[in-house]
Amino acid sequence: MTTPPHPLAPAWLTPRESSEDLEQKLFPSDAGRTAEGELTLGGIPVSQLAAEHGTPLYVVSEADFRRRARAFREAFAEAFAPETEVDVFYAGKAFLTTHAARWAAEEGLNIDTASGGELSLALAAGIEPRRIGLHGNNKSDAEIVQALRTGVGRVIADSLDELFRISDLATGLGVTAPVMLRLTPGVHASTHEHIATAHEDQKFGLSLTPAAAEDSALTAGGAADAAVQNGGEHRGSPAWSAVQTALNLSGVELLGLHCHIGSQIFEPDGFELAARRLIGFLAAVRDAHGVELAELDLGGGHGIAYTEADTPRGPQEIAEALAGTVKTACLENGLDIPRISIEPGRAIAGPAGVTLYTAGVTKDVVVEEGLTRRYVAVDGGMGDNPRPVLYDADYSAVLASRSQEGEHALSRIVGKHCESGDIVVRNVYLPTAVGRGDILAVPATGAYCHSLSSNYNYLTRPAVVGVTGGESQVLIRRETVDTMLARDTGYAAGSR
Template identity: 60%
Template sequence: MSKTGVNASPLAPAWLTVPDDVDALVPGLWPADAVRDDDGALTVGGVGLTELTDRFGTPSYILSEGEFRARARAFRDAFTEAFAAGDDETQRTTVDVYYAGKAFLCTAVARWVIEEGLCLDTASGGEMLVALRAGVPGARMSLHGNNKSDAELRRALEAGVGRIVADSLPELARLDALAAEAGVRAPVMLRLTPGVHAHTHDFIATAHEDQKFGLSLAGDTRETGDDGEAGTPGFTGSPAEAAVAAALAAEHLDLIGVHCHIGSQIFEPDGFEAAARRLLGFLAHVKDRHGVELPELDLGGGHGIAYVPGDAPRAPADIAAATAAVVRETCGELGLTVPRISIEPGRAIVGTAGITLYTVGTIKDVRVDVAEGQNAADDATAVRRYVSVDGGMSDNPRPVLYDADYSAVLASRTSTAGPALCRVVGKHCESGDIVVRDVYLPADLRAGDVLAVPATGAYCWSLSSNYNYLPRPGVTAVLDGSARPIVRGETETDLLARDVPEPAGQTGV
């Protein structure tokens, strides 16, 4: 709702309304344990902002352990219950929830994942290394990647990783040879591209044909519809079919199932449902052609979270119920036993659990021409307030990578001032260094105030950099009034640790 008597800025996007209460923490954007204390300052997990900024400074990532664990349990319980239902045993199955470590991973988070009954998905040798350091059993890990090295595959085989998700025919051949060398059999799933276009940014849509991941399901034939016309592409002659034949023939591979991932930050259910039907159709094709009913199906992740007011992500229970319904219905139509199901939520577990704290520095008011169609007179201008903070694209590159929108609040105090349209920007030497593109903040915002940006638990720390030689912030976990570092913030000494100075007067020439 818009604040009574306050007009929206003509520079604001259509989805952004003037808040009734500029100090409010919008439900859905924040961890459930984020509240304001009696003095108006933000607290998370029972820990006050003053303690957090005094101990850890800014910028700083804060992660609510309670929120993370609650979201992990919500996905685990919802999918377990949804797939335990069914009229007969062939419609009921086990579900594994794999936390996608690429969203955010450290040893503490890996332990939380295992303690909450989830498995862990890794996408590199480094992520496997963190998981092994945390004591994650190999059987509860998976390894993804479109270009895995021999060293990464060897590490997975040595650790007894529960499944290796193969991305290509050459990888299957290499993995077979490495498994023979190690004297083991490698459990393999095939990553397939079902040709489903997800409603998300092109850079994070991963199931259409023209991209680097997976094995295409599109064959050289087309299935015939009920009316006799050629219908959807069939599977015969597809890269996916060739991979199944290669995996089944390999002496040291156990083909346990297939996998897909249609993208990230997706709200609509139709893409997930279409992908499930397409992959189950392929499992039926494999059964008919090879006489093998593959026992597992991984439907990936990509379920969205709320980043700004108005975002409406689906609840885990709704996602689980819809997924179970389409899987059971399709398996019934195809004469398949419902396979063991796995999903890979990462952002949907950790995203809302994280916030980032920044300290305000320079504030500038810039007069901007109002574009045609923004309900303004000819030659009208409006003011956009630029609020600079002490971080930026080095701790959150998502706005510049994906045009991602975020929100923010004044966290160190409350205000009785009216709202002003602001753009929160970083301190990097880039005009595109934007943290929050459009947000209403109190008009009396001043240097030294602390801002909090919600929903930064996923893909912020994991994509962070040292651009302009800024140290990467640490990550602090909060729970029941206690705060503890789980990733140490970098220092200037760390920045110089890998730099190799040359003796004076010496060059590489």
């Protein structure tokens, strides 16, 4: 008998008949099920991982992470050959450990960092400084000096103020700072407003639009876009002033331009429009200053599948579309194709990660007359995955520790934090037999879960375990109450 859709369920959510229904696109490529129906990750049953490392537990497939990193490098190299070369920078903010940095570097990727701490971690992993970039909209002098002294490959300047500070600090150190300028191309990406970063009213980058320009200049298409193509709309903009300044500043080598339109984006239009606008700007710089800037970074932000409703593009499709746009726009503007760089993070780490939880309390809650929703509480929550409460992010889940056929109920997986918004998975069909002690697996948690984790309610942050070929290794140790208390100056060891 087929389970009918629950009236409270979103239209895209398909009712399940078995706990073994596994949306493979949501899980790492080396996930599977044993003959008895238990989920395996990297060839290891989840019950074994939970017994050895406890739950909640972040599990990351090394093989899947490497495969995705390699796929981006190969796809972009092929799509832009033979006209130019491509550098793939792994966006470390998504998920960064020394192991992850080494995996990325060994697959031919550079490392993108967004703070002095991330820079220190990449250096501790043994990454060559020239293969590291430093981002940030409000870098401290100490972070800039750290980058310059270690010899990073590029510092991405986010404002005119920062450009002057980089120049002063580099001159004082007797070095030349390799600089990219982060521009805001005025593209409104179709994603959550908190992770859209290329529209005008936000903190990142240097606008392409002069202060006196009408709002219509920010609209895609038509005369406004044509003006952007030939550079007429750029003169007098913050971006234009920054380029003029950078070309004449001591201690600064202007490598090229950078943009990033946002995160978790599926449609290609925003990426392609941003590329066209930046290439039009490159042409305007050439016409005004006789300089063809050598590099163009098109950022990252490509979406992944969190639920069955998501249909992400693969690296080859992304690369071919962007290459076509860049080559055409450069030809139209009479430009040589610059060296290209991209910054995938989520698209590499996200699908490689799965979080394991142990179920506790279950209860059926009457939502309205005749309609109930099952609540399944787990031993983690918003402390290990704040994305649902921050961005209304949706996830999926499966019963992982055993097989269960038969009746499934519309369920909401919630955490143990003292917040009603502490939701891990908003809507999922789970077997009605799910109960205390069962292990649940939430896929696509490799990006921005460990990175954003907290000790809210004084809960310890989970361990991070890497799996591959039937073996596991601890990448990040699980926190303990003692390690948290050690930071409290009023606590004396052993006083509990």
